[in-house]
Amino acid sequence: MTSLIEPAAATGGPYDRLIRQDKVHGSMYTDPAIFAEELRKIWYRTWVFVGHESEVPQPNDYVRKRLGLQDVIMTRDRDGEVHLLLNRCAHRGNQVCDDAGGNSSTFRCPYHGWTFRNNGDLVGFPFFKGYGQRKLDLNLGRVPRMETYHGFVFGSFAADGPGLVEHLGAAAGEIDRLARLSPEGQVELTAGWLQHQTRANWKLLAENETDGYHPQFVHGSIFGVTGSPIGALYSDSSTAVTRDLGHGHSENDLRPEFRKFAEPMRWFGTSEDRVPNYVAAMRDRYGEEADKIMIEGGPHVMIFPNLFIAEIQVFNIQPVSVGECIQNSTAVQMVGAPELNQRMVSQCMGSVGPAGMLLADDTEMYERNQAGLECLTPEWLDIRRGLKREQVDENGFTIGGATDETGMRGFWSQYKTLMEAQS
Amino acid sequence: MTTALDDQATLGPVPDGFESWEVEQFLYREARYADESDYDAWEALWTDDALYWVPVASTDDPLRTMSVIYDNRSRIATRLKQVRTGKRYAQAPPSNLRRLVSNIEFLGGRANSSGGVDLEVAANFLVLESRARGTQLWGGRTTYRLRRQDGDLRLAYKKVVLVNNDQPIPTLGFLI
Numbered sequence A: 001m002t003s004l005i006e007p008a009a010a011t012g013g014p015y016d017r018l019i020r021q022d023k024v025h026g027s028m029y030t031d032p033a034i035f036a037e038e039l040r041k042i043w044y045r046t047w048v049f050v051g052h053e054s055e056v057p058q059p060n061d062y063v064r065k066r067l068g069l070q071d072v073i074m075t076r077d078r079d080g081e082v083h084l085l086l087n088r089c090a091h092r093g094n095q096v097c098d099d100a101g102g103n104s105s106t107f108r109c110p111y112h113g114w115t116f117r118n119n120g121d122l123v124g125f126p127f128f129k130g131y132g133q134r135k136l137d138l139n140l141g142r143v144p145r146m147e148t149y150h151g152f153v154f155g156s157f158a159a160d161g162p163g164l165v166e167h168l169g170a171a172a173g174e175i176d177r178l179a180r181l182s183p184e185g186q187v188e189l190t191a192g193w194l195q196h197q198t199r200a201n202w203k204l205l206a207e208n209e210t211d212g213y214h215p216q217f218v219h220g221s222i223f224g225v226t227g228s229p230i231g232a233l234y235s236d237s238s239t240a241v242t243r244d245l246g247h248g249h250s251e252n253d254l255r256p257e258f259r260k261f262a263e264p265m266r267w268f269g270t271s272e273d274r275v276p277n278y279v280a281a282m283r284d285r286y287g288e289e290a291d292k293i294m295i296e297g298g299p300h301v302m303i304f305p306n307l308f309i310a311e312i313q314v315f316n317i318q319p320v321s322v323g324e325c326i327q328n329s330t331a332v333q334m335v336g337a338p339e340l341n342q343r344m345v346s347q348c349m350g351s352v353g354p355a356g357m358l359l360a361d362d363t364e365m366y367e368r369n370q371a372g373l374e375c376l377t378p379e380w381l382d383i384r385r386g387l388k389r390e391q392v393d394e395n396g397f398t399i400g401g402a403t404d405e406t407g408m409r410g411f412w413s414q415y416k417t418l419m420e421a422q423s
Numbered sequence B: 001m002t003t004a005l006d007d008q009a010t011l012g013p014v015p016d017g018f019e020s021w022e023v024e025q026f027l028y029r030e031a032r033y034a035d036e037s038d039y040d041a042w043e044a045l046w047t048d049d050a051l052y053w054v055p056v057a058s059t060d061d062p063l064r065t066m067s068v069i070y071d072n073r074s075r076i077a078t079r080l081k082q083v084r085t086g087k088r089y090a091q092a093p094p095s096n097l098r099r100l101v102s103n104i105e106f107l108g109g110r111a112n113s114s115g116g117v118d119l120e121v122a123a124n125f126l127v128l129e130s131r132a133r134g135t136q137l138w139g140g141r142t143t144y145r146l147r148r149q150d151g152d153l154r155l156a157y158k159k160v161v162l163v164n165n166d167q168p169i170p171t172l173g174f175l176i
Helices: A032-043 A164-168 A171-180 A202-208 A220-226 A255-261 A276-296 A338-351 A359-372 A406-420 B020-035 B039-043 B073-084
Strands: A023-025 A048-052 A061-067 A070-076 A082-086 A101-103 A106-108 A115-117 A122-124 A145-149 A152-156 A194-198 A241-246 A249-253 A300-303 A307-310 A313-321 A324-331 A380-382 A398-401 B046-055 B067-072 B096-111 B117-131 B134-149 B152-162
Touching: A032 A313, A032 A406, A048 A061, A048 A070, A048 A313, A082 A145, A082 A152, A145 A164, A152 A164, A164 A171, A171 A249, A171 A276, A171 A300, A171 A307, A194 A359, A202 A313, A202 A324, A202 A359, A202 A406, A220 B073, A241 A406, A249 A406, A255 A276, A276 A338, A324 A338, A324 A359, A338 B067, A398 A406, B020 B039, B020 B096, B020 B117, B020 B134, B020 B152, B039 B073, B046 B073, B067 B073, B096 B134, B117 B152
Parallel strands: B046 B152
Antiparallel strands: A023 A380, A048 A152, A061 A070, A061 A101, A070 A082, A106 A115, A115 A122, A145 A152, A194 A324, A241 A249, A241 A398, A249 A300, A300 A307, A307 A313, A313 A324, B046 B067, B096 B117, B117 B134, B134 B152
């Protein structure tokens, strides 16, 4: 068929033809060549969320992770330093680690017995005479850059470039907001991960995370039977805003709605008398600011390309192929808030994962969306909602209404910048 | 994987009053209600202190770590109310399902909170699920706790350990 992609649009970079301010071409979700290019230009270049330091609390702890398609071992060495090692023996490429996690100072390849320290250094190899020497400069691969923010571990395969704090930009403040919900100012991800296989392109998920238009429709079934007030936060009359935080990050800022009620812990679906020890600990720590923190609640922020923090739960979106990804999800745990943590696990389990009463329905939408995109006309996905009513807030960020597609437009702007960058 | 909830060391002898034929028929009936999405009949099998649990491999304490499902009686009711709306899209339209329940073993007796002893029985299962997404085979081992209440058998506990619960799994919208 003749493509309807407008030739007149192809005046700028190569992705101008496919990514417009108000629409995105369907091939962005279905073309394997674009997925391969994304691996090089996004997943193996920009800062990508990998895990949390609290997953490896003790010296020599390790957990298996993924960064893009690459198998990564997140380790803590005996001196307490965290490393992101690539699970590939420097000899013949076999995997040196075959379990999900544990505690070990070394990894021994089962193929020929090469052994590596948990900082990646080659310790030794059998039958050294074959090499004429006892030492070889063949270490495990490492993710070239690793940085953490409030314990959230990010990796970048670009040897140099913007630092993590620069990449996070305004989204760093959202992670700060999350940490401030702990009376000790620290969050942990120690509740383990659900792994939800999703037959859809990863970008459908990234776009949906701050889409305030869908909840009343996709989640109407659960809001209705539980009498949840969440639906109203994402209505046409909501005072919440969708904010483009820059660098592809976006948030649904629900604080205007929670401020209207000014009830501590309403954001968490409870009241202060139900969690008295937590509330006391918060007031002890934050003084006059505590009530504001407990009224405004946690962030609802999508951090480009794969970290989504939804108040009490954290998602790590992991691409598999052009038509498949994995959603890893867990409950946030607040250091110094035992009263809250068990509730967080319970609420989170009800919502997320393969049987979650929210996320299983989102996932059904992602998968039907991917199937729908096999139809080749109309060629575009529309992202114009709210374009004509966008404003700039007091900090210079573009904001839209609670149900507007401002976040998606921010995502695609960053995506295009990275895909068009010269390597 | 064993937790304080299902420690084999605290299991007593098989209690009296549970005939194997009746127990097997109960397990098959529970399976059929789930296969046929007969939510009312399935819900009526549960006791008030019900626990329906689908752990992942890394779960060692369901109160502190994530499970695929960890439903008490109230959350079972919520889950079923949601699916009855017809707008629980993960199960609308419902999956076509048939399951086999096999290798039934009487494990012993477990003291319950009302002062009685539940029969703990385990079985292997395979479920064939068909929906627009494709056909999916689910398999694992289930541990049930059965109680006699007003003359009838009731389900107090169902723990479903999927063989692939250490791997990513697709949406689990039906009653497993």
